[in-house]
Amino acid sequence: MTVGILGLGLIGGSLARAYSKAGHRVLAAERDDMILSFAQLADAVTGPLTPEEIPNCDLILLAIYPEGSASWLEENAHLISPHALVLDCCGVKREICQRCFPLAQQYRFTFVGGHPMAGSHFSGFKYSRSNLFQGAPMVLVPPRFDDMELLARVKEALAPCRFGRFSVTTAQEHDRMIAFTSQMPHILSNAFIKSPTALSHKGFSAGSYKDLTRVAWLNPRMWAELFLENRDFVLEELDFYIESLQAYRRALDREDMDDLVRLLDEGKKRKEEVDG
DSSP states (O other), X not given: OEXXXXXXXXXXXXXXXXXXXXXXXXXEEOSXXXXXXXXXXXXXXXXXXXXXXXXXXXXXXXXXXXXXXXXXXXXXXGGSOTTOEEEEOOSOOHHHHHHHHHHHXXXXXXXXXXXXXXXXXXXXXXXXXXXXXXXXXXXEEOSOTTOHHHHHHHHHHTGGGOOSEEEEOOHHHHHHHHIIIIIHHXXXXXXXXXXXXXXXXXXXXXXXXXXXXXXXXXXHHHHHHHHHHTHHHHHHHHHHHXXXXXXXXXXXXXXXXXXXXXXXXXXXXXXXXXXX
């Protein structure tokens, strides 16, 4: 199988390593020639994904920002073989699916929205690894939900990544859920670490601090684009969180032990409910 990959960051680089390790021919489009050369030296990539090679690809994986992924597909859709499968790996789904499903229909290739639920607070090809996706969930947004043959084809195409499970949803539901499970934790962590107390935390912090602040170390431009593209759902979650924080603040300000215990118990019970 010939696999084309757009972007050789953490996700694209890990995809390249996984498919190369499985014996597939991997071609990559990467704006930084040094990274592309390094990926070839690392045996993760066979060569560049040129316009001449696009028609030879059986699978194309879009692993850059949503706007860049959609724009690349719009520019190159006419070159993609009708038998090819194209998946994006972006963190939001509504805009890219809205732009790419019609392209696939027009040029007769297959496009499926995708979001590998794996990553790291480090970014870039140097942190990529072939087992990044092993055991991780993969969310799929297909053009039709009743196309079991397509879902089987996607799972087979993604086999070298060794995902642990697949979920199928709509672009709307994906973006609603991801605002809570992924985007909000990054905002909260990034805001929390700005406290002046953080500068003198050493010797006073343990697991809870590390867990909460891990994703404060992020790619600012990438996450800013994701937040803005999912602005409506992120604002809903952010408003609810601010309202919840205000309730804790009021209880503390009033020295209201009963109300504070109630709030903490509500959170504890919700965690138990969520985790089963």
